[in-house]
Amino acid sequence: xxxxxxxxxSATGPGDGSFGDYVQLLKPRVMSLVVFTALVGLMVxxxxxxPVEAFCAILFIALGAGASGALNMWWDADIDRVMRRTQSxxxxxxxxxxxxxxxxxxxxxxxxxxxxxxxxxxxxxxxLAFTIFFYVVIYTxxxxxxxxQNIVIGGAAGAFPPMIGWVxxxxxxxxxxxxxxALIFMWTPPHFWALALFxxxxxxxxxxxxLTVTHGKASTRxxxxxxxxxxxxxxxxxxxxxxxxxxxLTVAVVLNAVxxxxxxxxxxxxxxxxxxxxxxxxxxxxGFSILYxxxxxxxxxxxxxxxxxxxxxx
Amino acid sequence: MALQPTHDLHxxxxxxxxxxxxxxxxxxxxxxxxxxxxxQRGDPMQGYDHTVRPELAPAADTAPExxxxxxxx
Numbered sequence: 312x313x314x315x316x317x318x319x320x321s322a323t324g325p326g327d328g329s330f331g332d333y334v335q336l337l338k339p340r341v342m343s344l345v346v347f348t349a350l351v352g353l354m355v356x357x358x359x360x361x362p363v364e365a366f367c368a369i370l371f372i373a374l375g376a377g378a379s380g381a382l383n384m385w386w387d388a389d390i391d392r393v394m395r396r397t398q399s400x401x402x403x404x405x406x407x408x409x410x411x412x413x414x415x416x417x418x419x420x421x422x423x424x425x426x427x428x429x430x431x432x433x434x435x436x437x438x439l440a441f442t443i444f445f446y447v448v449i450y451t452x453x454x455x456x457x458x459x460q461n462i463v464i465g466g467a468a469g470a471f472p473p474m475i476g477w478v479x480x481x482x483x484x485x486x487x488x489x490x491x492x493a494l495i496f497m498w499t500p501p502h503f504w505a506l507a508l509f510x511x512x513x514x515x516x517x518x519x520x521x522l523t524v525t526h527g528k529a530s531t532r533x534x535x536x537x538x539x540x541x542x543x544x545x546x547x548x549x550x551x552x553x554x555x556x557x558x559x560l561t562v563a564v565v566l567n568a569v570x571x572x573x574x575x576x577x578x579x580x581x582x583x584x585x586x587x588x589x590x591x592x593x594x595x596x597x598g599f600s601i602l603y604x605x606x607x608x609x610x611x612x613x614x615x616x617x618x619x620x621x622x623x624x625x
Numbered sequence: 626m627a628l629q630p631t632h633d634l635h636x637x638x639x640x641x642x643x644x645x646x647x648x649x650x651x652x653x654x655x656x657x658x659x660x661x662x663x664x665q666r667g668d669p670m671q672g673y674d675h676t677v678r679p680e681l682a683p684a685a686d687t688a689p690e691x692x693x694x695x696x697x698x
Contacts, residue, residue: 327637327638328641330645361666364662367655
């Protein structure tokens with residue numbers, strides 16, 4: 312009974328996290344984006360999976376993303392402890408032991424990869440394994456603390472889910488899958504740099520070489536514009552492929568015009584103006600960037616949904 | 626010292642254990658459903674050696690026009 316006594320003294324001791332804490336370890340918000348993009352990748356593919364197989368594919372892709380999140384929280388606990396935005400995460404807050412996060416991450420990685428391979432095909436499982444490796448080892452352990460280009464290369468990890476969804480259905484990689492990958496890959500830098508513009512002090516404190524810290528905000532503004540210009544051809548090209556159609560092309564033209572306008576506005580502003588209005592334009596651009604991605608993938612999905620009625624696609 | 630089942634720690638543990646139990650039950654159900662789907666959609670094969678057996682496929686609609694050589698007429 313002595314252990315009960317110790318619990319009395321410390322009711323919220325380490326290793327006593329609730330079920331919700333373990334769910335939080337899997338970064339459910341990131342997971343929701345992964346689920347959506349993977350679902351689109353799977354649905355727009357020309358091959359139909361059985362609903363149970365499709366459900367398993369999405370579930371295990373999401374679980375793989377969750378495993379990456381847990382491993383990221385295990386490795387980045389020291390950074391998370393410093394940054395205001397991440398201080399309340401289960402590991403830095405002391406509700407879950409780092410070893411538990413590591414164990415959960417490794418176990419879920421193994422389960423998700425093996426089950427995805429069994430439910431769909433080996434290539435999809437291998438791609439998921441590579442994505443977890445890329446996010447945890449290449450991005451989290453290496454690039455994030457080493458180069459201001461961390462977001463650019465690390466963005467690949469977040470770009471894989473629609474490709475995995477496509478591969479789960481078809482068993483191979485094709486141009487459409489590569490373009491969906493490229494859309495998220497090229498979208499990630501302007502999206503995160505806009506966020507970094509108004510939460511710079513946190514990255515500074517955590518000594519993460521975010522572009523705003525190493526090159527300054529003026530350079531970051533220029534980078535946002537350049538990467539936005541590089542991003543624009545990708546959704547327009549994707550709209551011309553079999554997964555696109557007139558609707559996708561219209562959505563792409565409108566969204567990219569607005570996105571480019573926002574990037575120009577960010578480029579033209581200086582720190583004085585931005586501080587004076589509380590980074591209104593940057594925050595708006597960041598918010599719109601989320602909508603931008605959601606609507607592009609929504610348009611791909613809509614084309615597929617409308618096709619049986621003779622409306623979607625070219 | 627008496628156990629206090631209503632202690633916050635016990636509530637948290639119960640919630641965690643219940644969550645794990647439900648997840649495991651869900652996983653078992655999912656693997657079962659996936660197995661059923663895979664078996665129903667799988668190649669024609671016999672259980673003892675898991676080898677594809679074309680002779681198990683449904684018979685062709687039309688019989689061959691000429692009998693194979695050596696067949697009694």
